[in-house]
Amino acid sequence: MKYRLVCSACGIEYNSSEAIQACRDCNAFLEVVYNGVGRMPREAEEFWDFEDLFPDGKYRHYEVGFTRLIDSVEEEGLQLKLEIGNPTRSFKDRGSVIEIAKAAEYGYKEVVCASTGNMAYSIAYYARLYGMKARVFIGGKANEDKIADIGKVGNSEIVRVKGDFNTALSLSEDYSRKRRAFLTGDFCYRKEGQKTLAYEIVLGCPEVTHIIVPVGNATLISGMYKAIAQMKAAGAIRRMPRLVAVEAERCMPLVRAFRSGKEVRYERPKTNADAIAVGFPTFGAQALAALEKTGGVAITVSENEMKLAQREFYRDYGLVAELAGVASIAAFKKLRLRRKEKAVAVISGGNV
Numbered sequence: 381m382k383y384r385l386v387c388s389a390c391g392i393e394y395n396s397s398e399a400i401q402a403c404r405d406c407n408a409f410l411e412v413v414y415n416g417v418g419r420m421p422r423e424a425e426e427f428w429d430f431e432d433l434f435p436d437g438k439y440r441h442y443e444v445g446f447t448r449l450i451d452s453v454e455e456e457g458l459q460l461k462l463e464i465g466n467p468t469r470s471f472k473d474r475g476s477v478i479e480i481a482k483a484a485e486y487g488y489k490e491v492v493c494a495s496t497g498n499m500a501y502s503i504a505y506y507a508r509l510y511g512m513k514a515r516v517f518i519g520g521k522a523n524e525d526k527i528a529d530i531g532k533v534g535n536s537e538i539v540r541v542k543g544d545f546n547t548a549l550s551l552s553e554d555y556s557r558k559r560r561a562f563l564t565g566d567f568c569y570r571k572e573g574q575k576t577l578a579y580e581i582v583l584g585c586p587e588v589t590h591i592i593v594p595v596g597n598a599t600l601i602s603g604m605y606k607a608i609a610q611m612k613a614a615g616a617i618r619r620m621p622r623l624v625a626v627e628a629e630r631c632m633p634l635v636r637a638f639r640s641g642k643e644v645r646y647e648r649p650k651t652n653a654d655a656i657a658v659g660f661p662t663f664g665a666q667a668l669a670a671l672e673k674t675g676g677v678a679i680t681v682s683e684n685e686m687k688l689a690q691r692e693f694y695r696d697y698g699l700v701a702e703l704a705g706v707a708s709i710a711a712f713k714k715l716r717l718r719r720k721e722k723a724v725a726v727i728s729g730g731n732v
């Protein structure tokens with residue numbers, strides 16, 4: 381679909397032919413705004429069936445998405461969306477495949493990102509498919525297995541950063557400014573790819589009333605809201621499912637803001653669930669709006685609750701998920717659904 385880029389803070393518009401991710405005037409993130417509603421398919425068999433809902437671009441149809449949706453063997457009214465089935469074992473691939481295609485289209489030979497692990501692995505993977513180099517800044521309690529996986533992709537340079545994710549983020553921004561490297565990560569194009577998770581869930585489980593999403597930088601949940609709003613506008617759904625945001629008790633900036641009604645404030649991450657150890661979610665304000673508009677809720681889970689869910693997940697399905705990946709299952713236990721309500725928990729990643 382034809383689109384333009386609009387600053388989320390000051391509203392300045394940029395043409396889609398410009399390779400920018402942040403407003404030149406105020407540095408706030410940009411949003412993809414379409415010049416139409418797009419065609420929502422009634423049925424889909426692969427990720428690329430949603431292409432009409434993506435920003436116009438030159439996409440190579442690499443394998444991604446269309447992960448399995450299975451019934452929980454433990455909980456009534458719960459289904460699990462297994463994002464660990466993506467090529468690099470996390471939902472990030474949905475965004476990377478769009479974002480990297482855009483970087484290639486704009487003529488870049490190198491991409492740069494900040495990551496706690498999964499993002500970098502995913503970006504390096506698709507960058508290699510497009511013949512690009514990837515430079516990744518890793519901050520915080522990064523998981524050594526994830527870093528080893530990134531190294532194996534072969535086209536990437538890993539820079540370890542003293543400091544957390546937000547420190548790594550500002551270093552990656554500096555690098556992209558100084559060198560000709562496309563800044564990838566939780567920006568506007570990634571969000572457009574991540575919308576597909578909501579399309580697939582609604583097509584796979586049309587009666588879904590709650591979608592439970594682990595929250596790090598909040599790109600996924602805000603992308604999913606965008607998708608749900610799109611589907612509502614296109615008449616594909618009558619009622620929007622409620623979005624449920626999950627954070628770790630030991631890193632809960634969004635939950636605090638949700639409870640207090642105040643703005644999201646930085647908090648030092650202390651959780652071992654590295655994929656959601658983000659002290660200041662980029663799309664925090666948008667996530668709060670998504671919760672409000674869908675009648676959703678933000679809840680926390682403890683380190684022990686995640687560990688238990690991880691063990692049970694392995695026992696029940698023989699599959700490995702990371703702590704953040706099963707935070708959604710731990711959260712379901714606290715939701716207390718009514719009869720006839722149906723939840724889908726996003727098992728967001730499995731890199732352990």
Ligand SMILES: [Zn+2]
Pocket residue numbers: 387388389390391392403404405406407408
């Ligand atoms: Zn601006």
